[in-house]
Amino acid sequence: MESPRKFIVGGNWKCNGTVASVSKLVDELNAAVEANPEDFKSVQAIVAPSFVHIPIVMQRINPLIKVAAQDLHFGHCGAYTGEVSADQLKDLGVEWVIIGHSERRAGTASNYGVMAFESPERVQWKVSYALSRGMKVIICCGETLHERKAEVSIDICKTQLWPVVRAIHSAEEWKRIVIAYEPVWAIGTGVSASKADAEVVHAGIRSWLAKEVSKEVASNVRIQYGGSVSPKNCMDLAQATDIDGFLVGGASLFAESFASIISAGAKFGRNES
Numbered sequence: 667m668e669s670p671r672k673f674i675v676g677g678n679w680k681c682n683g684t685v686a687s688v689s690k691l692v693d694e695l696n697a698a699v700e701a702n703p704e705d706f707k708s709v710q711a712i713v714a715p716s717f718v719h720i721p722i723v724m725q726r727i728n729p730l731i732k733v734a735a736q737d738l739h740f741g742h743c744g745a746y747t748g749e750v751s752a753d754q755l756k757d758l759g760v761e762w763v764i765i766g767h768s769e770r771r772a773g774t775a776s777n778y779g780v781m782a783f784e785s786p787e788r789v790q791w792k793v794s795y796a797l798s799r800g801m802k803v804i805i806c807c808g809e810t811l812h813e814r815k816a817e818v819s820i821d822i823c824k825t826q827l828w829p830v831v832r833a834i835h836s837a838e839e840w841k842r843i844v845i846a847y848e849p850v851w852a853i854g855t856g857v858s859a860s861k862a863d864a865e866v867v868h869a870g871i872r873s874w875l876a877k878e879v880s881k882e883v884a885s886n887v888r889i890q891y892g893g894s895v896s897p898k899n900c901m902d903l904a905q906a907t908d909i910d911g912f913l914v915g916g917a918s919l920f921a922e923s924f925a926s927i928i929s930a931g932a933k934f935g936r937n938e939s
């Protein structure tokens with residue numbers, strides 16, 4: 667039986683790539699799978715291209731690498747201009763979705779200027795609808811630098827996760843949830859959290875889940891770390907007891923870097939139940 671905490675590494679390609687560059691990246695990833703199939707069997711690898719590139723990636727990528735959307739609409743199809751529903755993603759064969767990335771959340775969405783996108787309620791609706799359609803969800807949380815300095819990192823994660831936790835109604839749904847702890851100050855900065863600092867937050871989230879949900883959910887749910895993960899720092903981070911994988915931005919745009927992070931997960935990650 668597969669471990670409930672199989673190491674899981676996601677690559678968030680964000681708003682990057684062209685048909686040509688994405689096709690090349692997929693071909694290089696496929697070559698990496700062929701070179702090291704065992705690593706890609708022991709670690710769950712996922713890539714999240716832009717919506718427009720999802721069909722190309724789905725057609726081309728080795729099935730050992732799953733495909734995720736970077737976001738989705740909070741409900742069904744209909745008159746929602748510019749949105750993409752879970753129903754449409756499922757129709758394409760997309761199993762995974764990332765929800766609540768800090769680049770989309772209200773208050774930390776500086777990349778979008780003054781516009782605030784994801785309120786906790788919207789994040790909750792999105793998680794609920796995605797789960798109701800059978801999707802697997804990577805739900806992001808994480809504090810800003812200001813909040814880290816105020817030593818409220820775990821409280822911020824709890825506040826962001828609480829509406830989501832309320833939207834998950836069964837043990838079966840919990841099996842389709844992965845939490846990504848992504849400190850905002852570490853994203854795209856080249857400054858990763860240390861293994862010790864990340865572990866404190868991961869363990870804090872887990873013990874909070876044990877109290878608020880159940881011991882079983884807390885010990886089985888996977889918690890990824892994200893924020894400037896690279897081939898250099900991943901070996902150390904992968905050894906932390908409560909780090910079950912990574913969500914990788916910049917380094918996932920290079921097949922060689924992404925593959926070496928997968929291999930580090932296979933070698934050093936905690937990979938048993």
Ligand code: PEP
Pocket residue numbers: 678848852853854855856892893894895913914915916917
């Ligand atoms: C991310 O955006 O989810 C992320 C972790 O980015 P990076 O690895 O570039 O810091």
